[in-house]
Amino acid sequence: MPDLGWNDFDTLESYIANEQRKYPESRGIFADVVRRIGIASKVVAVKVQKAGLLDVLGSHGAHNVQGEEQQKLDVIANEIMKATFEWMPLVAGIATEEEEDYTVYPPKPENEGDRYIILFDPLDGSSNIDANVSVGTIFSIHRVEGGGYRTKLSDFLQPGKSQVAAGYVIYGSSTMFVFSTGFGVHGFTLDPEIGEYVLSHENIRVPDQCTCFSANEANYKKWDEPTQRFADHLRYGDDEIYEITTSRYIGSLVADFHRNLLHGGVFMYPADAQTGKGKLRLLYECAPMAMLMEQAGGMATTGRERIMDIVPTELHQRVPVAFGAVREMEMYEGMVAEADEQ
Numbered sequence: 039m040p041d042l043g044w045n046d047f048d049t050l051e052s053y054i055a056n057e058q059r060k061y062p063e064s065r066g067i068f069a070d071v072v073r074r075i076g077i078a079s080k081v082v083a084v085k086v087q088k089a090g091l092l093d094v095l096g097s098h099g100a101h102n103v104q105g106e107e108q109q110k111l112d113v114i115a116n117e118i119m120k121a122t123f124e125w126m127p128l129v130a131g132i133a134t135e136e137e138e139d140y141t142v143y144p145p146k147p148e149n150e151g152d153r154y155i156i157l158f159d160p161l162d163g164s165s166n167i168d169a170n171v172s173v174g175t176i177f178s179i180h181r182v183e184g185g186g187y188r189t190k191l192s193d194f195l196q197p198g199k200s201q202v203a204a205g206y207v208i209y210g211s212s213t214m215f216v217f218s219t220g221f222g223v224h225g226f227t228l229d230p231e232i233g234e235y236v237l238s239h240e241n242i243r244v245p246d247q248c249t250c251f252s253a254n255e256a257n258y259k260k261w262d263e264p265t266q267r268f269a270d271h272l273r274y275g276d277d278e279i280y281e282i283t284t285s286r287y288i289g290s291l292v293a294d295f296h297r298n299l300l301h302g303g304v305f306m307y308p309a310d311a312q313t314g315k316g317k318l319r320l321l322y323e324c325a326p327m328a329m330l331m332e333q334a335g336g337m338a339t340t341g342r343e344r345i346m347d348i349v350p351t352e353l354h355q356r357v358p359v360a361f362g363a364v365r366e367m368e369m370y371e372g373m374v375a376e377a378d379e380q
């Protein structure tokens with residue numbers, strides 16, 4: 039038998055199939071959804087890589103529901119993701135960061151049982167695209183019980199802790215698919231030669247060592263006192279465990295999160311102290327990343343509340359967020375609690 043070089047590793051396909059075999063009662067529906075996201079992300083990856091050639095860089099000239107300028111690639115990635123789920127009978131509906139309203143897909147009579155809601159940010163970090171910076175797709179999956187015959191807004195407004203899966207795809211120097219179904223976090227790297235995601239990072243655990251501090255430090259003056267104190271402690275404090283901590287901020291959540299997940303560190307986008315509001319969206323960014331961070335052994339918090347516990351009140355809700363290892367997140371929550379008591 040010649041050495042083909044690919045007979046001894048898992049692809050996303052084979053991994054999902056093996057996982058599914060562990061649950062004989064599984065109907066394979068959910069596996070199908072994850073598989074479809076994998077395929078859609080390959081299409082987006084091609085578009086991102088050919089962006090300069092296809093003249094799709096730069097602004098589309100329209101604005102999304104948050105009033106931000108949409109980039110052409112945002113629109114393309116959004117269309118690709120939507121097209122992926124539109125025909126899937128077991129997807130009850132979708133909501134995307136790029137559109138104000140959610141979309142419901144009516145069930146076919148033969149589709150009994152649970153269906154799924156998919157929430158996604160089709161191309162996060164898109165303001166960086168023109169500078170060839172890594173961007174990503176983030177997704178979050180919830181179950182709608184009873185076939186989703188009357189799928190409604192409240193089916194979309196579920197807390198992060200009820201996610202059945204979450205993940206992201208990072209379009210970087212290589213393309214990686216990182217996801218969790220509640221049994222650890224696993225990363226698959228796209229092998230461009232065979233066009234498959236290959237298991238490269240099984241059971242990712244966030245390192246205890248806080249190597250990076252990642253935040254938009256130009257906002258420092260807008261942060262509240264405990265957040266400033268926490269950032270100062272990690273960056274300049276006397277604690278010797280933070281001697282090697284360095285600042286790293288790309289401004290592209292998937293890229294910043296991915297680096298910290300692998301190398302250890304704190305990512306935060308705190309509230310503006312005057313408005314009390316954060317920038318990142320609960321449903322499309324914070325909740326899915328929180329599931330991954332917790333599954334990797336870390337924590338995700340607003341400073342006062344576990345991100346996974348927040349019950350959304352609106353589709354495009356923004357919350358303050360900090361992701362990191364347990365020691366730093368507990369320290370941050372402690373500093374916030376101390377300030378609240380005063």
Ligand code: AHM
Nearest residue numbers: 161162163164165254289290291292
């Ligand atoms: P986007 O979804 O419009 O791309 O915005 C989200 C991005 C994140 O990727 C990143 O963490 C953050 O915005 C950066 O914001 P800032 O430029 O304020 O630091």
Ligand code: MG
Nearest residue numbers: 159162163323
């Ligand atoms: Mg985004």
